Amino acid sequence: MDFTTLEKTAFAEIAGVLRTVRKRESQLEQVHRILQKKFATAETLHDEECDSIRNLLEGKSGKIIGNTSEMRQVSKQVKQIAPSIAVVLIRGNAGTGKEYIARAIHQLSDRSDAPFITLNCESLNDTIANNFETELFGYERGAFTGATSRRLGKAEQANHGTLFLDEVGNLSPTAQRKLLEFIQGQSFSRLGSNIVQHTDVRIMASSGKNLEEMMQQGLFREDLYFRLNIFQINLPDLVQRKTDILLLADHFIAKMNLKYGKKILRLSSPAIDMLLSYHWPGNVRELENCIEHACLVTTDVAINAYDLPPTLQTDVTSGSALLPEGTASLETLLDSYEKEIISEALRRNKGNMSAAGRDLDLSPRVMHYKVNRLGIEVNKS
Numbered sequence: 001m002d003f004t005t006l007e008k009t010a011f012a013e014i015a016g017v018l019r020t021v022r023k024r025e026s027q028l029e030q031v032h033r034i035l036q037k038k039f040a041t042a043e044t045l046h047d048e049e050c051d052s053i054r055n056l057l058e059g060k061s062g063k064i065i066g067n068t069s070e071m072r073q074v075s076k077q078v079k080q081i082a083p084s085i086a087v088v089l090i091r092g093n094a095g096t097g098k099e100y101i102a103r104a105i106h107q108l109s110d111r112s113d114a115p116f117i118t119l120n121c122e123s124l125n126d127t128i129a130n131n132f133e134t135e136l137f138g139y140e141r142g143a144f145t146g147a148t149s150r151r152l153g154k155a156e157q158a159n160h161g162t163l164f165l166d167e168v169g170n171l172s173p174t175a176q177r178k179l180l181e182f183i184q185g186q187s188f189s190r191l192g193s194n195i196v197q198h199t200d201v202r203i204m205a206s207s208g209k210n211l212e213e214m215m216q217q218g219l220f221r222e223d224l225y226f227r228l229n230i231f232q233i234n235l236p237d238l239v240q241r242k243t244d245i246l247l248l249a250d251h252f253i254a255k256m257n258l259k260y261g262k263k264i265l266r267l268s269s270p271a272i273d274m275l276l277s278y279h280w281p282g283n284v285r286e287l288e289n290c291i292e293h294a295c296l297v298t299t300d301v302a303i304n305a306y307d308l309p310p311t312l313q314t315d316v317t318s319g320s321a322l323l324p325e326g327t328a329s330l331e332t333l334l335d336s337y338e339k340e341i342i343s344e345a346l347r348r349n350k351g352n353m354s355a356a357g358r359d360l361d362l363s364p365r366v367m368h369y370k371v372n373r374l375g376i377e378v379n380k381s
Contacts, residue, residue, distance in 0.1 A: 092235030095283030114161030143192025
């Protein structure tokens with residue numbers, strides 16, 4: 001029920017009371033009860049809408065976007081494993097959405113109200129202030145030079161919630177040993193302290209590396225691998241799920257509309273062709289960045305092909321490049337943009353050239369000339 005429906009039902013109920021109840025006091029009492037009930041419902045709807053917007057902006061919706069068989073399988077696995085406390089290993093290349101899937105599992109679990117804490121294993125180095133042990137377990141004041149106050153580690157921050165170890169394949173042998181010890185007992189001591197701390201966390205990990213191959217090379221511990229690989233979810237590259245591209249694009253447009261106060265309604269036909277033809281080496285993350293760029297630069301209610309980043313406009317391998325490879329004359333560039341604008345006008349008018357021409361203030365003769373010269377296909381539907 002939306003707010004408009006709520007308003008209409010409130011007026012209808014009040015009108016019913018005024019028609020059927022004669023006593024003034026009874027009328028006021030019943031109208032008061034109706035308004036009280038409707039205001040409570042409106043407040044609940046408002047809170048739910050705010051939560052939905054907040055989750056969308058923060059990527060916490062818990063909703064798996066995609067209709068391909070691969071993503072349906074991922075969605076099934078997420079729902080299957082979410083209620084348990086089992087360790088989950090999420091595999092996939094960079095940008096495929098491994099952290100998003102981990103958050104979806106967390107949101108659907110009994111721990112959804114508790115923290116979801118990420119430890120990025122790629123960002124760690126050998127300095128004592130930024131190594132695996134200090135990040136995971138924390139440290140006491142004076143534990144090393146520069147430790148001016150106590151710092152809680154990720155394990156402690158995630159207590160009763162979820163600890164997500166992103167790109168666990170980047171851990172050093174020493175860090176792998178420390179992690180294995182922690183998983184086995186979920187106990188630790190902060191650096192600079194002898195007091196043993198206990199925590200209750202659900203562990204999830206991700207990797208874009210071939211952990212099996214790393215084991216054979218002696219780069220990843222076999223016992224740690226089997227501890228992490230209790231339940232595995234594999235994410236496909238975006239190029240393997242092309243039918244999901246427009247669903248994801250619409251999701252990101254809705255997100256950017258909220259983030260930047262825009263009112264973008266759709267993608268133009270040439271923009272859709274360009275998105276579907278591109279090879280997406282950066283996967284879903286690249287698509288989100290692409291849509292964010294387009295939402296920022298467009299001045300229209302639609303995202304046009306020329307609003308997309310230069311990497312898509314000059315992608316010759318896709319066969320839908322708006323701009324030619326390398327240098328081009330001004331005339332060639334103007335033709336590219338003119339083709340995009342006329343194609344979009346034709347799409348809006350369902351292939352009616354006369355109507356499209358009127359939108360662009362072009363005579364039928366000029367319209368036909370430009371369509372033929374630019375090689376624009378006219379699809380009437």
